[in-house]
Amino acid sequence: MSPKTLYDKIWDAHVVHEAEDGTCLLYIDRHLVHEVTSPQAFEGLRMAGRTVRAPEKTIAVPDHNVPTTLDRTSGIKNEESRIQVEALDKNAQDFGINYYPVSDVRQGIVHIVGPEQGWTLPGMTVVCGDSHTATHGAFGALAHGIGTSEVEHVLATQTLIQKKSKNMKVEITGKLRPGVTAKDITLSVIGATGTAGGTGHVIEYCGEAIRDLSIEGRMTVCNMAIEGGARAGLIAPDEKTFDYVMGRPHAPKGAQWEAALAYWKTLFTDEGAHFDKVITLKGEDIAPVVTWGTSPEDVLPITAAVPAPEDFKGGKVDAARRALEYMGLTAGTPLSEIEIDTVFIGSCTNGRIEDLRAAADVLKGKKIKEGLRAMVVPGSGLVRAQAEEEGLADIFKEAGFEWRLAGCSMCLAMNPDQLEPGERCAATSNRNFEGRQGRGGRTHLMSPAMAAAAAVTGRLTDVREMM
Amino acid sequence: MEKFEKITGVAAPLPLINVDTDMIIPKQFLKTIKRSGLGVNLFDEMRYDGEGREIPDFVLNQPAYRKAEILVAGENFGCGSSREHAPWAIKDFGIKAVIAPSFADIFFNNCFKNGILPIVLPQDQVDRLMDDARKGENARITVDLEHQTVSGSDGTEFRFEVDPHQKHCLMEGLDDIGQTLQKAAAIDSFEQGYAARMPWV
Numbered sequence: 001m002s003p004k005t006l007y008d009k010i011w012d013a014h015v016v017h018e019a020e021d022g023t024c025l026l027y028i029d030r031h032l033v034h035e036v037t038s039p040q041a042f043e044g045l046r047m048a049g050r051t052v053r054a055p056e057k058t059i060a061v062p063d064h065n066v067p068t069t070l071d072r073t074s075g076i077k078n079e080e081s082r083i084q085v086e087a088l089d090k091n092a093q094d095f096g097i098n099y100y101p102v103s104d105v106r107q108g109i110v111h112i113v114g115p116e117q118g119w120t121l122p123g124m125t126v127v128c129g130d131s132h133t134a135t136h137g138a139f140g141a142l143a144h145g146i147g148t149s150e151v152e153h154v155l156a157t158q159t160l161i162q163k164k165s166k167n168m169k170v171e172i173t174g175k176l177r178p179g180v181t182a183k184d185i186t187l188s189v190i191g192a193t194g195t196a197g198g199t200g201h202v203i204e205y206c207g208e209a210i211r212d213l214s215i216e217g218r219m220t221v222c223n224m225a226i227e228g229g230a231r232a233g234l235i236a237p238d239e240k241t242f243d244y245v246m247g248r249p250h251a252p253k254g255a256q257w258e259a260a261l262a263y264w265k266t267l268f269t270d271e272g273a274h275f276d277k278v279i280t281l282k283g284e285d286i287a288p289v290v291t292w293g294t295s296p297e298d299v300l301p302i303t304a305a306v307p308a309p310e311d312f313k314g315g316k317v318d319a320a321r322r323a324l325e326y327m328g329l330t331a332g333t334p335l336s337e338i339e340i341d342t343v344f345i346g347s348c349t350n351g352r353i354e355d356l357r358a359a360a361d362v363l364k365g366k367k368i369k370e371g372l373r374a375m376v377v378p379g380s381g382l383v384r385a386q387a388e389e390e391g392l393a394d395i396f397k398e399a400g401f402e403w404r405l406a407g408c409s410m411c412l413a414m415n416p417d418q419l420e421p422g423e424r425c426a427a428t429s430n431r432n433f434e435g436r437q438g439r440g441g442r443t444h445l446m447s448p449a450m451a452a453a454a455a456v457t458g459r460l461t462d463v464r465e466m467m
Numbered sequence: 468m469e470k471f472e473k474i475t476g477v478a479a480p481l482p483l484i485n486v487d488t489d490m491i492i493p494k495q496f497l498k499t500i501k502r503s504g505l506g507v508n509l510f511d512e513m514r515y516d517g518e519g520r521e522i523p524d525f526v527l528n529q530p531a532y533r534k535a536e537i538l539v540a541g542e543n544f545g546c547g548s549s550r551e552h553a554p555w556a557i558k559d560f561g562i563k564a565v566i567a568p569s570f571a572d573i574f575f576n577n578c579f580k581n582g583i584l585p586i587v588l589p590q591d592q593v594d595r596l597m598d599d600a601r602k603g604e605n606a607r608i609t610v611d612l613e614h615q616t617v618s619g620s621d622g623t624e625f626r627f628e629v630d631p632h633q634k635h636c637l638m639e640g641l642d643d644i645g646q647t648l649q650k651a652a653a654i655d656s657f658e659q660g661y662a663a664r665m666p667w668v
């Protein structure tokens with residue numbers, strides 16, 4: 001047998017049917033659902049008199065629209081948001097799917113809840129009507145976002161019509177330097193390849209620096225595969241993965257655990273398997289980075305200065321000019337002199353317990369710069385509870401952060417957490433598009449530790465100065 | 468999905484090029500929970516003023532075209548985002564076929580997924596149909612998918628091309644889901660084998 005990549009192996013294990021032109025019907029093991037991209041799909045099922053084929057493999061949780069303020073228990077005020085969430089309540093009940101309503105302590109961002117509850121397992125196919133489904137690739141699961149028609153298709157058939165992507169390898173060799181995190185890796189990769197670098201490919205991240213990451217760090221890396229243009233990112237499962245999964249509510253137990261484990265250990269890329277594209281970065285070369293523009297590829301080490309449009313080539317010259325204008329930045333300004341108004345720590349990229357620990361580590365015994373607005377939005381109710389137990393919540397609160405309830409929040413500003421026009425934010429989320437965090441809002445992406453450092457000084461800051 | 472039947476009806480003229488999905492359905496309507504009900508907001512910003520009042524000049528607000536079943540438009544219709552809300556809005560209004568010299572790719576495919584027939588015809592033929600469309604009730608147009616023809620009010624027939632598979636799906640009212648469900652036996656047997664191999668999933 002010819003050597004296979006990890007992607008090839010997972011793909012092959014899920015092909016239900018292959019047409020002559022290579023179009024496959026792929027079996028889906030887990031379907032995650034949130035309130036924004038699913039209502040029309042459920043309505044479609046109702047109109048056609050169809051049911052959900054595998055409700056036990058379908059998991060729903062409201063996250064995009066939900067308020068994160070403590071008063072949300074009294075109901076969602078924005079009517080459209082409330083209706084979208086209520087529709088999910090009803091659909092989950094009517095179709096009998098697994099559900100974590102707003103009132104449930106396990107509620108949170110869908111990509112954090114899935115792994116936390118053990119729904120995401122190595123070797124699975126995982127889909128969700130959301131592009132950051134790539135997150136689940138950290139477990140060695142083939143995970144990607146789908147459109148609303150496809151959501152309906154998966155609900156009705158537990159399969160997806162797909163053509164196979166190409167294989168791409170992203171290798172991070174060696175060790176990371178102090179102060180450098182998974183977020184710096186993933187942003188640096190996008191900076192190196194551009195936002196279209198992974199288009200048409202599934203990325204496998206490998207190399208010593210990736211192996212050294214915790215599972216949560218790996219989720220951060222895979223989460224942003226989509227910003228690099230790839231539909232999915234993968235990391236081969238290892239002992240860390242198995243340890244993370246073991247004992248979670250929906251992870252296999254007993255003899256099934258043993259059987260699963262034996263299979264999971266076969267999930268790696270064979271020696272000599274073919275990759276269509278290979279990128280290699282040295283771990284030692286990666287610095288703590290921030291974004292300066294309005295595309296996730298606009299990445300620079302914090303020690304650099306704002307670039308000039310002329311530093312670029314082709315269409316990027318105009319794009320950079322427009323980005324600088326939107327961001328209100330002047331070429332040549334050291335990045336560490338850029339003053340911020342707001343700090344947002346959260347999202348499916350960096351809303352897990354280790355992210356909060358890293359931020360709290362920097363904040364311990366310090367106060368945020370006066371006049372700054374800063375919030376922590378844990379990725380799930382359980383992350384929030386654990387952070388309270390560990391005393392992290394107190395560190396945040398004493399530093400001057402707002403301590404919120406779980407949800408997507410200011411990552412995309414569909415709920416009331418939004419930037420004002422011109423407001424500048426240090427954010428741990430994944431997209432810095434124009435208007436992403438609110439109309440006219442200016443977003444700089446970075447790691448949780450860097451965001452915490454920025455909160456203390458009130459400007460973009462090299463966290464290494466505080467270590 | 469409903470089967471696509473032969474249509475004889477009023478065509479609304481929209482002689483604009485590059486009609487994008489934002490024009491078809493602006494982004495403020497994406498927060499909806501429905502696929503249906505978007506018809507009233509079809510072409511919202513061209514159709515209503517800032518106060519939500521109808522703009523009488525806009526074609527779909529004119530009495531002759533309130534029940535139009537066909538739309539005749541300029542080239543590159545449906546460019547912009549991939550939002551399925553665009554074909555949803557068109558379908559919900561009651562339009563079943565769109566005739567234009569060219570379409571944006573994603574929109575074109577989204578139409579088939581939603582039971583709408585996009586028809587590509589050369590510019591001169593679109594121009595003649597546009598003239599018919601301007602006559603409203605007085606010049607009905609016929610779209611016959613089976614024979615792949617569009618005929619104007621004077622009986623002139625124009626032939627169009629359509630992908631055989633997409634034609635079959637529209638004629639039979641098959642959507643992707645319907646087709647996949649025809650493979651239900653394959654899914655069943657896959658599931659059984661899979662459950663034996665990987666009982667923990």
Ligand code: SF4
Pocket residue numbers: 063064109110111130132347348349407408411412429430
């Ligand atoms: S946190 Fe942000 S990126 Fe993640 S699912 Fe929510 S909105 Fe999407």
